[in-house]
Amino acid sequence: DQQVKQNSPSLSVQEGRISILNCDYTNSMFDYFLWYKKYPAEGPTFLISISSIKDKNEDGRFTVFLNKSAKHLSLHIVPSQPGDSAVYFCAASEEGYNFNKFYFGSGTKLNVKP
């Protein structure tokens, strides 16, 4: 049973526009969320994270929004660049003993067109 879901397997955006990647989760105990970016033939690299005590975290062109009541988070990339083309995974974990056990979504492949 997928506890973290990314319902859009792919997204295509024009360079300079906003990319919005979405992620839903079912476990209300999740309280720490991350986004990873993955290029072909490489492992995922950490992009940005957010704790459940916040509803927004920003890092340069990347902003993550968290809506706990809807169990939904999103990653906004503004402006999108061709180098952002990659697969993006969201992940979630619980604080406490299982804090290092992460649940990942199935990924969204972003294509930023020049």
Add this chain to the structure above:
Amino acid sequence: KAGVTQTPRYLIKTRGQQVTLSCSPISGHRSVSWYQQTPGQGLQFLFEYFSETQRNKGNFPGRFSGRQFSNSRSEMNVSTLELGDSALYLCASSSGLAGLSSYNEQFFGPGTRLTVL
């Protein structure tokens, strides 16, 4: 600082065989987690080792096992391989220190691509 290394990078096996994958974490990191990535399923958590002990476990059958050595290097073993075990196996290292997840950013290796024929 050297990154996470995984060996071998590619592996082809036949059904029924067993396989061992290796992961060397970043120096100083004591936690190693293993994930299976298949198309459409994303990354699925296999297990995490910390200080030579399995600390967390995912929902995989007992054919999947692992261990960690005193130098934090970890191995993952899959016995009696099935066609469905074909996947990219990723390991990730982190400090693993007790506390908030935010203190434990995971660094991934490039993965081992396992093909079962």
